[in-house]
Amino acid sequence: MAVDMNMDVLIVDDYKTMLRIIRNLLKQIGFNNVDEASDGGEALGKMKEKKYGLVISDWNMEPMTGIQLLREVRADEELQNTAFIMITAESKTENVIAAKEAGVSNYIVKPFNAATLKAKLTSVLGPF
Numbered sequence: 001m002a003v004d005m006n007m008d009v010l011i012v013d014d015y016k017t018m019l020r021i022i023r024n025l026l027k028q029i030g031f032n033n034v035d036e037a038s039d040g041g042e043a044l045g046k047m048k049e050k051k052y053g054l055v056i057s058d059w060n061m062e063p064m065t066g067i068q069l070l071r072e073v074r075a076d077e078e079l080q081n082t083a084f085i086m087i088t089a090e091s092k093t094e095n096v097i098a099a100k101e102a103g104v105s106n107y108i109v110k111p112f113n114a115a116t117l118k119a120k121l122t123s124v125l126g127p128f
Contacts, residue, residue: 003121003128007053008033012043012069013087014061022056022087025114029121030128040064044072047079054125059088059095067102074103083124087112 009031011022019036026034035050037043041064043057055073057066064072066086073079083105088095091109099107105124108116122128 003125004053005030005128006033007031008035008050009054009056010035010037010043010046010052012037012040012055012057012061012066014038014058018058018087022117025117026056028114029118040066040069040072043069047073047082052082054083054085054121056085056087059086059090059099067098070099070102070104085120085124 009026011019011026011034013019013022023034023036035046035052037046039061040057043055044064047055057069059066066088070084070086073082073084084103085106085108086099086104087108087110089110096107106120108120
């Protein structure tokens with residue numbers, strides 16, 4: 001089954017520059033329906049109002065971190081099947097394990113480019 005390039009994607013990062021970079025990379029790949037949130041709480045609110053096919057979230061945010069957001073999403077019956085990619089600046093093993101235990105779909109370490117993002121998206125969503 002082909003990936004729906006019109007699916008709604010939510011990117012979550014407290015750093016405006018990173019939101020812009022990820023949005024641009026998604027656009028290069030072909031995703032145009034991209035919303036933004038600046039922390040986990042805002043993201044959760046948006047996810048309850050609109051169905052997203054994919055969430056790409058930074059790990060380190062305040063007051064609600066990416067891992068806390070992921071746990072909330074996986075605990076919610078309405079949201080638990082949403083594809084979720086975590087972005088972090090640290091590739092610490094304990095972080096990867098914590099994210100996997102929380103149910104992350106995949107994991108990207110900064111810095112990354114469109115090819116890396118597309119490869120991770122393909123592993124989560126299937127070929128496109």
